[in-house]
Amino acid sequence: MIPGARLILLGRQGAGKGTQCVRLSRHFVVPHISTGDMLRAAVREGTELGRLAKKVMDAGGLVGDDTMVAIVGDRLAQPDAVGRGYILDGFPRTVPQAEALDEMTRARPIDACLDLDVPRELVLRRISSRRVCRDCGTNYMATGREHAEWICDVCGGEVTQRDDDTPEAVNRRLDLYEEQTAPLIEYYQRQGRLVVVDGVGSPDEVFHRLTAAVHAAQR
Numbered sequence: 001m002i003p004g005a006r007l008i009l010l011g012r013q014g015a016g017k018g019t020q021c022v023r024l025s026r027h028f029v030v031p032h033i034s035t036g037d038m039l040r041a042a043v044r045e046g047t048e049l050g051r052l053a054k055k056v057m058d059a060g061g062l063v064g065d066d067t068m069v070a071i072v073g074d075r076l077a078q079p080d081a082v083g084r085g086y087i088l089d090g091f092p093r094t095v096p097q098a099e100a101l102d103e104m105t106r107a108r109p110i111d112a113c114l115d116l117d118v119p120r121e122l123v124l125r126r127i128s129s130r131r132v133c134r135d136c137g138t139n140y141m142a143t144g145r146e147h148a149e150w151i152c153d154v155c156g157g158e159v160t161q162r163d164d165d166t167p168e169a170v171n172r173r174l175d176l177y178e179e180q181t182a183p184l185i186e187y188y189q190r191q192g193r194l195v196v197v198d199g200v201g202s203p204d205e206v207f208h209r210l211t212a213a214v215h216a217a218q219r
């Protein structure tokens with residue numbers, strides 16, 4: 001039986017986190033819990049949370065800590081996450097969220113907090129060509145030679161640019177990352193749980209570095 005894992009993947013937006021999380025979730029057979037995907041689903045469903053989140057997301061801001069902690073707390077209490085573990089993508093994003101997560105996971109602590117390290121300039125270039133399937137979340141890189149209507153290879157959904165991938169919103173998110181999320185790196189470093197993984201390389205190379213880091217942390 002494949003052992004599960006309880007993981008956090010940190011890193012700048014556009015560092016390739018989403019794609020690597022999908023692969024890691026298949027590898028360890030654990031749910032991929034992406035708070036960004038959960039919020040985008042709420043926006044599509046037109047819930048009250050969705051209406052609130054859309055304004056914040058389009059401006060490149062952060063949804064309030066209490067809201068995010070409640071959403072993640074509910075998700076981590078589901079049987080799949082309790083039984084096998086999870087990979088958290090996009091959470092925690094602030095120190096108060098990390099503190100709340102420590103509380104929630106006291107009985108079953110996180111195995112490793114991985115920081116996917118990619119320089120800001122490279123991330124900016126990657127995000128401007130990023131395209132995402134609206135239905136299954138698969139990420140693609142635009143080359144400029146695509147047909148106007150782009151269909152997802154995995155599920156046949158529509159592949160588009162995210163509303164919050166405009167240069168202004170991306171720059172704001174990267175500034176917010178330095179301000180609010182980068183302190184998390186220090187937070188997990190102090191706890192001795194941070195593993196920095198070089199995120200520059202082919203997706204396969206980076207994936208092998210990540211799995212090796214998790215196996216080492218679980219030993």
Ligand code: AMP
Nearest residue numbers: 035036056057061062063068090091093
């Ligand atoms: P992502 O897909 O992770 O880039 O998230 C998209 C947007 O959702 C972010 O720019 C935030 O506006 C919001 N968001 C996602 N996760 C969080 C979180 N943990 N805390 C606050 N806002 C979040």
